[in-house]
Amino acid sequence: MNLKSRLSQKNETIRMLHTDKDLIPSMSEHISSWLPSIPKEYVVVCVGTDRSTGDSLGPLTGTYLMDKKLRHMTVYGTLHDPVHATNLEDYIKLINKQHKNAFIIAVDACLGKTSSVGQVIACEGALQPGAALNKPLPPVGDVHITGVVNISGFMEYSVLQNTRLSIVVEMAKKIANVVDAIDQKLTSSYVTPAVLMPSIKKEPI
Secondary structure (H helix, E strand, O other): OOOOOOOOOOOOOOOOOOOOHHHHHHHHHHHHHOOOOOOEEEEEEEEOOOOHHHHOOOOOHHHHHHHHOOOOOEEEEOOOOEEEEOHHHHHHHHHHHHHHOOOEEEEEEEEHHHHHHOOOEEOOOOOOEEEEEEEEOOOOOEEEEEEEEEOOOOOOHHHHHHHOHHHHHHHHHHHHHHHHHHHHOOOOOOOOOOOOOOOOOOOOO
């Protein structure tokens, strides 16, 4: 099924503070239980831009994942080559072309209630990027992981711009560790093939 239109009918969700000592083992175990039983290609799409502190959660996570040299997953979206609002559709087309019927884990920042700031949320189903800023972007992913980086409800763009880098960095490291733990649980019978990672040069608006 085409990545752009695929939406899971499930909606199981797990929420944990990024400071929770059980975050990595617990969340990786939950997400691993959502993966298909038959080995297939796995892709991680980290959405966001390095031009906004709050919205850099995705690219930071992607960069940390690249450093981990995952064995079973291909990563798109880093600080050097971000996947953002103006090139997301191009990356979706690229992923559909290079990874036939892959299982997608999407990562992005989000805004929420004051009590939710600092939470990492994993959910079955597609990510709807740009929801906080009311941008009509295509859904992506079979499951998604979001980090609540700041408070929603008023001047969201300014809130993202003025989010503290420290919490974004810490959350990105934890999410990268969760994905790395999932990668280590995957069967050794599948190893990600070598994939050319072209840079799609479109600057965010």
